[in-house]
Amino acid sequence: MKENGIENKGNRFNMWKIHLSVATVTLIPAAVGINYVAKAFAEGLKLPLWLGSLGTYLASMLAGPTAGAISGFINNIIYGLTLSPVSTVYSITSIAIGIVVGVLFNRGWFSNAKRVFVSAILIALTSAIISTPLNVIFWGGQTGIPWGDALFATMIGNHINIWIASFTDEFVLDILDKVVVAYIAFFIYRQLPQRMINYFKDNQ
Amino acid sequence: MEIRDNSLSNIAKIRWYNLIDPVTKLLVALFLTMLSFVFTNLYFEVSLVLISFVLLLLSRLSSATINAVYFCLFLIVTMILIQGLFYSGNVHPLFSIMNITFYREGALYAVTMSARILIIIFAIGFFMSTTTISENAKYLEAIGLPYKLVYLLMSVCYILPQIQQNMKKIQFAERARGINPQKTVAQKVRSILPILIPLIIKTFDQSINRSITLQLRGFDSPERTLATPKYHYVRARFNHYLLSFLTIFLIGCKLWQIFSRFL
Numbered sequence: 063m064k065e066n067g068i069e070n071k072g073n074r075f076n077m078w079k080i081h082l083s084v085a086t087v088t089l090i091p092a093a094v095g096i097n098y099v100a101k102a103f104a105e106g107l108k109l110p111l112w113l114g115s116l117g118t119y120l121a122s123m124l125a126g127p128t129a130g131a132i133s134g135f136i137n138n139i140i141y142g143l144t145l146s147p148v149s150t151v152y153s154i155t156s157i158a159i160g161i162v163v164g165v166l167f168n169r170g171w172f173s174n175a176k177r178v179f180v181s182a183i184l185i186a187l188t189s190a191i192i193s194t195p196l197n198v199i200f201w202g203g204q205t206g207i208p209w210g211d212a213l214f215a216t217m218i219g220n221h222i223n224i225w226i227a228s229f230t231d232e233f234v235l236d237i238l239d240k241v242v243v244a245y246i247a248f249f250i251y252r253q254l255p256q257r258m259i260n261y262f263k264d265n266q
Numbered sequence: 267m268e269i270r271d272n273s274l275s276n277i278a279k280i281r282w283y284n285l286i287d288p289v290t291k292l293l294v295a296l297f298l299t300m301l302s303f304v305f306t307n308l309y310f311e312v313s314l315v316l317i318s319f320v321l322l323l324l325s326r327l328s329s330a331t332i333n334a335v336y337f338c339l340f341l342i343v344t345m346i347l348i349q350g351l352f353y354s355g356n357v358h359p360l361f362s363i364m365n366i367t368f369y370r371e372g373a374l375y376a377v378t379m380s381a382r383i384l385i386i387i388f389a390i391g392f393f394m395s396t397t398t399i400s401e402n403a404k405y406l407e408a409i410g411l412p413y414k415l416v417y418l419l420m421s422v423c424y425i426l427p428q429i430q431q432n433m434k435k436i437q438f439a440e441r442a443r444g445i446n447p448q449k450t451v452a453q454k455v456r457s458i459l460p461i462l463i464p465l466i467i468k469t470f471d472q473s474i475n476r477s478i479t480l481q482l483r484g485f486d487s488p489e490r491t492l493a494t495p496k497y498h499y500v501r502a503r504f505n506h507y508l509l510s511f512l513t514i515f516l517i518g519c520k521l522w523q524i525f526s527r528f529l
Contacts, residue, residue: 082414085477091421092473095429107454140422146337147390206341218352
C-alpha cells in the first residue's frame with residue numbers, strides 16, 4: 063500500500079527476471095523517451111543538470127533493475143546514433159544506474175525522502191566510478207560541462223593525478239544531477255495512479 | 267512541357283551503400299574506432315579521419331552528422347586548451363601568450379583524441395545516413411535478433427516524436443494557465459514538475475494501451491512471419507566474420523599494449 067512514502071518492500075515481482083513481458087517491452091521505449099525529453103527540457107531551461115536518467119529511474123522502480131538497465135542501455139544507443147556517437151560507450155554507466163536504482167528501490171531505499179538522499183549518493187558514486195575511465199579514454203578526463211571542466215583544469219594545473227581530477231569532475235556533476243533526478247522520480251512515482259503501478263508489476 | 271516522374275526513379279535507384287548491410291556498416295565503424303585506438307600516430311589518425319570523412323561524403327552527409335560534429339566541437343576545443351596547458355607530460359613549449367605557455371605534447375595528445383572522436387562521428391554518421399529504421403529492423407530480425415529486442419530498439423524512434431508532441435501541448439497549456447519560466451535553479455527545477463508529471467503519466471498510459479494492443483494482436487505468438495529485407499546485400503556473412511575477426515584482433519593488440527606496460 064502507498065501512503066506517505068513508497069512501500070515497495072516485499073514486492074512479488076522477480077527483481078532479476080530477464081524474460082521481457084509485453085508490458086515491459088512497451089514500458090522501456092516510453093522510459094527512453096522520457097529520458098530524451100527530460101534531457102532536452104533541462105537543456106532548454108539551461109539547468110546545470112542532465113536529467114537524462116529520469117526514465118531509467120522510473121523504469122527500474124516500476125519493472126525492476128533489468129527493465130531499468132535495458133532502458134538505460136537503449137537510451138545511450140539511440141542518443142549515440144542521433145546526437146553524440148561517443149555517448150554510446152556511456153551505455154555501461156546507464157546500465158549500472160538502472161541496476162542500482164532497481165536494487166535500492168526493491169530494498170526499500172526509496173521509501174522516504176531521507177533514504178532517497180542516501181540512494182542518490184550511492185547512484186552518483188556508481189555513475190562516477192564507471193564514467194571516469196571512459197572520460198579519461200575518450201575526453202582526456204573532461205566531462206564537457208564548463209564548470210566541472212574548470213575544476214578539472216584547476217586540479218590538473220596543480221599536478222593532481224588525472225584519475226582523481228576526472229573522478230572529482232564527474233562526481234560533483236553527478237551528485238547534483240542524481241540527487242535532483244532521484245527526488246523528481248520519487249515524487250513522480252508517488253503521483254502515479256495505483257492501477258498503473260500494479261499493471262507494470264503484475265505483468266512481470 | 268515535359269513532365270518527369272522523379273519520385274519513381276528515385277525509389278528504384280540502388281546506390282552502392284545499399285548493397286552493404288547495416289551490421290557491416292556498424293562493424294566498419296567499430297573497426298575504424300579500434301584502429302584509431304591501437305595506432306596512435308597522428309598522421310595515421312588524420313588519415314583515418316579522412317577515410318571516414320570520404321566514406322561519408324561518398325554516401326550522404328546528413329544534418330545529424332553536422333550536428334554531432336557541432337555538439338563535440340566545444341569539448342574538442344576545451345580539451346586542446348586544457349591538455350596544451352596542463353598535460354602531465356608537457357615539456358616542449360609550442361607558443362606563449364602573456365606568460366601562459368602552451369605545450370606541444372599536450373596539444374598533440376588532445377589532437378589525437380579529437381581525431382578519434384571525429385572518426386567515431388563520421389563512421390557512425392555513415393551508418394545513420396545510409397540506413398533507415400525499417401531496414402535495420404527487418405535486417406536485425408532476419409539475422410536472428412529476438413523480435414522483442416528489435417521492437418524495443420525501433421519503437422523508440424517512433425514513440426519519441428509522440429512524446430515531444432505531448433510535451434509541447436502540456437507546455438502550451440501550462441503557459442496558457444500563466445506558469446512562466448523561472449529565474450533561479452531551484453525555481454526552474456520546481457517548474458519542471460507541473461509539466462513532467464502529466465507528460466509521464468500520459469506516456470505510461472499510452473504504453474499500457476500499446477501493450478494491450480500488442481497482446482491482442484498476438485505479439486507473443488511463437489509463430490511469426492519474418493519480414494523480407496529490402497535490399498539484397500553483398501557478402502554480408504563474410505563481411506561480418508572478417509570485420510569481427512579484425513576488430514577482436516585489434517582489441518587484443520590494445521589490451522597487450524596496456525598490459526605490456528606493467529610487465
